[in-house]
Amino acid sequence: MSLHEYRRKRRFDRTREPEPGAPPRGRRPIFVVQLHHASRRHYDFRLQVGDALKSWAVPKGPSYDPAVKRMAVEVEDHPLDYASFEGEIPHGEYGGGHVARFDSGVWASDGDPEAQLAKGHLRFELFGTKLKGAWHLVRSGKPARQPQWLLFKERDEHAGKLEADDLLADVAPPPDADARRAGRGKPGKKKLSEPPPARRRRRDWAAAARELPGARKASLGGGAFELQLARLADGPPQGEQWLHEVKWDGYRIAAAVAGGKARLWSRNALEWTGKLPEIAAAVESLGLRSAALDGELIAGRGAREDFNLLQATLSGEKQGALALVLFDLLHIDGWDISAAPLAQRKALLEALLENAGPHLRYSSHVVGAGEQAFALAGEQGFEGIVSKRGDRAHHPGRSDEWRKSKRLGxxxxxxxxxxxxxxxxxxxxxxxxxxxxxxxxxxxxxxxxxxxxxxxxxxxxxxxxxxxxxxxxxxxxxxxxxxxxxxxxxxxxxxxxxxxxxxxxxxxxxxxxxxxxxxxxxxxxxxxxxPARRAAASKARRAKAGDSQAASPTPSSRSVMTSKSKRSARAQPAALEDLRLTSPTRVVYPDIGATKHDVAAYYFAMADWLLPEIAGRPLSIVRCTQGAARPCFFQKHHTAGLEEVDSVALEEESGQRADYLVVRDLRGLMNLVQFNALEFHPWGATAARPDRADRIVFDLDPGPGVAWSEVVAAARQLRSLLKSLELASFVRTSGGKGLHVVVPVAPACGWDQVKAFAHGFAESLATMEPLKYIATASKKFRKDKIFVDYLRNGRGATSVASFSLRAREGAPVAMPLRWEELGRIKSGHAFDIDSAQARVKRLRRHPWAGIDEVRQNLDRVMERLQARDED
Structure with a gap:
């Protein structure tokens, strides 16, 4: 709807509501939420899109609980001046009643908001006093006179149980007549003026700071401080004393924290705090009493092509997610550490940013390998690199201790x-x-x-x-x-x-x-x-060095760039930010608001647990390019763009050979995540010996009417029967409805033998207890029965890996268990993207510890079974 509808509904000689005027230019998009006591009490939720405020009436107001989805009825667009309107709309006029401003600020979305609204799903962030963090508006499919949407909170550090009605301490109350007519809202507990700050586990940063060389106690105000600047060089310097970082394409920002409050300053000492509320809030969320941090404000990846997006975002022409990439720490909690070597300051900075949100990133580096870093930066679309002496203290101003090398002048x-x-x-x-x-x-x-x-x-x-x-x-x-x-x-x-x-x-x-x-x-x-003489001398030294630069060391594990060298020699990333991730804010699990970044963060955190399950095995993945709620597809063959993923040529049933996916390391795993892989399904054999199986998997899949307790009992029965055959077994939740019982086989044996054993074992169970088990996949026979799926045990067949996410509601995870804890598990999807990470942090050892050392020969088992039949 346009502002024409807004004008049509109002008589401006009778109401103080603003007439549409010329919209202001050159500022970031705003939002406002107003509490409106009209015929019925409701909240008006408004987002600036273009030159108007897109508006929704939310009867109960926004909720911080991600599980609570509030109806939001789309109403006519409002002019931008309406954001400052408060007071009484005369009764008898459209919307008559009291209007109070509840909250306002700027908002952001990663992408075109008009396009997202047209598609029916807008993900956005609010940077207000009361409303913070990420939210979703999803259009309802229900037919209605006015379009209806659902407004709900994303699961992030701000999520909780607060309701809008809990945050009315400083909101102007309506006249009693309006309150009696429209309603008074949620009664009960004491009202707040803003949400309490998100809890952050405190660490004694002062203790860590005072251990650094040259550290001294010092007070710090919130004003601007002098920055160290780089001098342009013809190319990167050599030597292990140099740290090489990407040259981020953005605006230099100094962040000063005093009394827990952050202020942001440009290189020219102009205050930018008001322009960048999300960055200021992110710095404050670190929980520091005082700090001085140095970084670069970027949009997108911070590459050369993203600079225009940064400018357009700051001017309000476009929407983009902003982040501050931090590369130096000069003061922390009462300690001046500027005299410490840069490498040690950065190590402390990296630890500080370990659990920071998406608006703060660590600028990682490589040690020594300047020429390789320079080449790789260019391949990834960055303008160049900045080389810094890692063994030096901070020196304000410009010097040769920081040098920048650019690919294109x-x-x-x-x-x-x-x-x-x-x-x-x-x-x-x-x-x-x-x-x-x-x-x-x-x-x-x-x-x-x-x-x-x-x-x-x-x-x-x-x-x-x-x-x-x-x-x-x-x-x-x-x-x-x-x-x-x-x-x-x-x-x-x-x-x-x-x-x-x-x-x-x-x-x-x-x-x-x-x-x-x-x-x-x-x-x-x-x-x-x-100066010209210095540049000429530098060029002469490099010419004399000749090709010796080609022998520079391989980039360290902190590299922000990917290498095309052999995987065995390739450094692994030390942080998620070291890896390129496109569309990080795209929602993958819409029911819980989990984004692609959340998925990547999960797999990065769980890599040490997941990789042993999949590394070196032919692999199938489930890719969900439009999110888990939309159709996904299996992929098993290698394709263009998967530079970090290995492959193995395998013969298929057609007789043709095809390149199958094989992950070798963390980079390969994250390359697949970048390609929207959600599930990982390995073969029960290695890529080196694809015709020899070393794992057997029985999938216990309950049909309609089967209680979870029966599935647990079935798994225990399988364990007992396998034990009678002298076969040890292991159990995991499938992330779906059932359980997997896994049998390691060593030495590995042929697929025909494995499939025959699995088939025979499943058929024996179904024959022994026909009312409980079924060994055929036909769904019409599966009511009240458990399908013992043995079909995962053939050449080319796969089963989901332990610790893999599933492309299902709630982002469940396939989780390995100890047999002793199976009775405490409530369902096959008991673990999700959050609880799985919490579980592994508590584990002292792997639930399947020792599985690779189990030696059990399937040949001998088959011989014993044959002997029994003959008896």
Whole structure:
């Protein structure tokens, strides 16, 4: 609906509600929630989308409980000025009654909100005083006069049991007449003005800080502090003393915490706290009393192509998720640690950020291997790397201890003029650029006329002075196109790509990268370029070194980049942020609001438990590219894009050979997660010996009418029968309705023998207790019976791995158990994405400890069974 509907329903000579006006520009999208005592009491929930507030009436208000889904009736759009409206709407007018502001702030979504709303599912984050964290709006399929949606909270660190009615301590109450007519809301406990802060397990960071070399006690205010800056280099330096990080493409931000409150500062000491409420809140959630942190504000991955998204997000033109990538820690809880070596400061920073949310990331690094890091950064779309001396203290200002190496030349320039537009372009033709020389004089550097979006053309044109003035820089006399140029003193800063510098000292093939609204021309006087003599000397040293750089060490396990070297020599990531993950906020399990990032975080945390189950085995995966609630599909063959996943060529029933998936390590696992894999189903054989089975799996699948206690009893009966054959067995929940009983086989044996044994064992059970078991897959015979599925024991057949998620409601997990604890388990899906991680943290040893050492020969079992038959 448009604002036309808003106007139609109101008489502005009788109501104080605002008439639609010109929307403000250049700010992030806002939200507002108002408590409205109209004919019925309800909350009005409004999100700025474009130039209007999309609006929903929520009768009971938002709930912090993810299990509570509140009806939200879509109503007409409201103007942005409505966000500040409070007071009485006259009775007899549309919506007559009292309106009070409940909460307001900015909001964000990873993606186009209009497109998400059109599809019927919007995931978003709120950064208010009362409403925080991630939420969902999902359109209901029920037919109604007005579109109905469901509003519910995502399971994150803010989730709890609070209701909107619990947070009314500072909300203006309605007149008694309105309260009697519309209702008074939830009675009971004392009202709060905002939710209590999320509980965070405190650690004595001061104790860790004072152990660092040079640490000293110091107080810290919340003001800006001086940052260490990098100098531009021709290439990365060599030596194990250098740490190499990705050059993030964003805005430098200093975060200062004093008294538990965070303030954010740009490199120019301009306060950005109000612009970045999610970052300030994330820093405060670390639970520090005082701190000084240094990082880069990014959108998306922070790669070169994401910088425009960052700018568009800050200006309100687009929606994007913002994060602060932190790479230095200078003060923590009363201790100044700036004198400690950078490598030790970063180690403490990494520990501090271990459980931080998505808005804070750790900038990982590699040690020594600068050339490889530089090459890999380029392959992944980053502009370059920053190399830092890991053995040095923090030194404010620019020096050679921090060096940046860029793949494509880019630099910052002051705009000192423009040429008139030609053709269809309006505003200007090219921007005329200058840079300061060693004496601080401005020197003409060339022009840039490409790379402008329509929005940037408008914003830059509005900054250009009108009329002509004298040249403010030295200009080449031979450039006839500059005769019509208009000049002015250095006005603002842009960043441009270029393909080198010509013999005349001018940029070659320059194109605009971005408008640097965070910098002023005076900032360019502190150039990041080394003096000419130093740059030449550096280049000469590298030429002398020749190909020796190729022998640099392999990147360490902290690398943020993936390598194409042999997997055996490849470093493994030390943090989830070390791995590329696209669309991290896409909801995968809509019933609980779990995102792709949540899935990746689960598999990263559980990798040490899951990998022994799947590594080195042919593997099938269940991929859910649209989430677990939509159709998923099995994949067993290797495909393009799975660079980190190995393969093995296996012959299929058709006689053709095909490349089957094989995971070798953590990178392979996470590569599949990036490709939306939710379930992992390994063969009961290794890729090295695919025709020799070393695991037998009996899947106890209960039909309709079978109680869980009967499934547990069946598993115990199988264990007893297998034990009588001198076969040890192990049990796990399937993550679905049933249980798996797993029998290790060593030495491994042929599939024909394994399948014959499994089939015969299942048929024996069904013959022995026909009212309890069935050994055929036909569903029409399975009511009140347990299907003993033996079909997972043939060549090419698979069963779900222990610790694998399932693509089902609630994100259940297949969990191995000790036989002794089976009686305490309530269902086959008793463990989910959260409780599974909590369980393994409590475990002192694997529930199946020793399974790989079990030696049981199926040949001898078959011989004993044959002897029994002959007797």
């Amino acid at each position: 880019s630099d910052e320039f002051a705009v000192v003029g423009y040429t008139p537009p030609k053709g269809a372009r309006s505003g200007f033709g090219s921007l005329l650029l200058a840079r300061p020389d060693a004496h601080g004089e401005w020197v003409y550097a060339g022009r840039v006329g490409t790379g402008f979006s329509e929005q940037l053309l408008e914003r830059i044109a509005a900054r250009l002075p009108k009329g002509a003035a004298a040249e403010s820089v030295r200009v080449p006399a031979h450039d006839t196109d500059l005769r019509a140029a208009r000049w002015f003193a250095p006005k603002f800063v842009i960043e441009a790509f270029y393909r080198g510098i010509g013999g005349n000292g001018l940029l070659r093939q320059a194109s605009l990268k971005t408008l640097r609204e965070d910098k002023k021309p005076a900032d360019l006087l502190d150039s990041d370029r080394a």
